[in-house]
Amino acid sequence: MRAISHDDGTLTLRDLPDPEPGAGEVLVEVAAAGVNNADRQQVAGNYPPPPGASPILGLEVSGTVRALGPGVTDWSVGDRVCALLAGGGYASLAVVPATQVLPVPESLDLVSAAALPEAACTVFSNVGMLAGLRPGQTLLVHGGTGGMGSHAVLWAKALGATVITTSGGARKVQASRDLGADLAIDHRTEDFVAAVREYTGGRGVDVVLDVVGADYLGRNLEALAPNGHVAVISSSSGRVGELDLGAMMAKRATISATTLRARPLDEKAAIVAAVRADVWPFVEDGRVRPVVDSVLPLAEAAEGHRRMADGELIGKVLLTP
Structure with missing residues (x-):
């Protein structure tokens, strides 16, 4: 294989x-394989693969089933699938636990489907399963045009939630609106806390999906409604920050911080099963779709990483063998 x-x-x-x-x-x-920030972190030596995982980059792929290992009965050779991996996606062949595979609807382009598994599983496990976002509630998505954020906007709108996003620059703000965000905030020129409180009549949001980390902890709490939840899935601004526990207790707020890659196989299987049950119907009817910034040949993986580093992506970069 090529890898x-x-x-x-x-x-x-x-x-x-x-x-x-x-x-x-x-x-x-x-x-195709999706490019994620975790891949860049692995190259930098900051995010090694978990024990037993492939050292090859790549946490999500789409393609067709070529062979089955012993005991696999839920899939057949030739099935169109996409899958969540702990590693091994930047290749022409990838081995995946059968419990981490999802079907690709015939209506969906097979290459584009590679943009879905990591985002769908990360967003739903945090915003759906942990935070319990419900129809009629309000979600604040930081990085609303990134691979995670763009999916979160589409899924939450399909669910029936109100969605507020933050992103940097007029182009990204417009892209968030085009995805369906009810309010898109330019964090370069606007105070997102003030904008959120004005839009919600002072109440705040029920859930925050945060990719910023330490620098936003206090401000996320300010933007939160009573009984709200902050779900941290990245720490681009740093890992250590201060939090006013008194303000947190006064709002009866909760905060979670998770990663997906190193979870035990049974936890990943449960997340993938939940995504298939609760998110995949929206994929099948077209309300949730892959958001693809660009598609590059596998040999140009370094260019994919460069594009991700420059912060101007709308959706995912995909690599094709």
Whole structure:
């Protein structure tokens, strides 16, 4: 198979032995792989793969099932699928636990489907399962045009929630509106806390999906409604911050902080099953769709990482073998 190695931080396309599916696994012939910030962090040495995972970059793929490992009965060779991986996506073949595979509807382009698994599982496990966002509630999404944020906007609107986003610059603000955001805030020129409180009549939002981390902890709490929840899924501004526990208790607020990659297989299986039950109907009817910024050949993985680093993406960069 062809795969990207990242020795000494250099992304290089190489020929490697074909992987074989083990018990409970499927072998996917990759149509596309999604590029995520975790891949960039792994190259930098800050996010190593969990024990037993492939050292190859790539946490999500789409493609067709090429072979089944022992004990796999829910999938067949030739099935159109997308999947959540702990590693191994930047390749022409990838081995995936069968419990982390999702069907790609015939109405959906197979390459574009690679933009869905990581975002769908991250957003739903945090905003749906932990925070319990419900129809009629209000969600604040920081980074509303990124891979996670764009999916969160589409899913929450399909659910029946009100969605507020923050992003930087007029182009991204307009993109958030185009995705369906009810209010799109330019964090470069506006105070998002003041904008949120004005829009909600002083009440605040029920859930915050945060990719910023330490710098936004206090401000997220200010923007939160009573009994609200802050779900932190990244810490781009730093890992350590201060929080006013008195203000948190007064609002009866809760905060969670999670990663997905290193979770045990049974937890990932439960998340994927929940996504299939509660998110996939919106994918099938078209209300939730992949948001793709650009598609590059696998050999140009370094360019994909550069595009992600410059912060101007709307949706996901995909790599095709």
